[in-house]
Amino acid sequence: QIVLTQSPAIMSASPGEKVTMTCSASSSVSYMHWYQQKSGTSPKRWIYDTSKLASGVPARFSGSGSGTSYSLTISSMEAEDAATYYCQQWSSNPPTFGAGTKLELK
């Protein structure tokens, strides 16, 4: 199965700061999805098909990448963005998730 490695595992950002987190796949994948999860709640689809924003996701979020390297970027950090973000692939069965990047507010 494809292993997804997210980095960093934990990061913090100040309001207004640009944030970038990455997801590296052990084999090439065609697309990547990202989920946001806050404590005590279920994951929410955040970015799908590499770069499409889910409904209600602020435009300060973006996704990009190809092959084995994908990233999620926040152009200007806001307090509500503090959460854990998971990447997920299904180019190869079974679908797999990364271990997550925990984003904290500085």
Add this chain to the structure above:
Amino acid sequence: DVQLQESGPDLVKPSQSLSLTCTVTGYSITSGYSWHWIRQFPGNKLEWMGYIHYSGSTNYNPSLKSRISITRDTSKNQFFLQLNSVTTEDTATYYCARKDYRYDGFAYWGQGTLVTVSA
């Protein structure tokens, strides 16, 4: 809008079977899409377990293939997870979810239910 809700026992003894129900409202599970079980372990690792397609076909994670079964009751618009021979390693929060098209990801999730495996 579609909503999913998990239900079932929150405590299961080792070697027994874990059985959960996902009740779907706002959309018929026979009309389209695929209906999944995903679990999240303490420590937050996410694992996809399997799905039942609207056609009734199923697909399971090979790591669970000998222990898992996903079925449905179309009259109640519910689908079910059965995991046999559980151990403490199966302690997790279990989510049901819906995936629409190939490139969509898991668009809808239930709130999750914590199942603890313990004697």
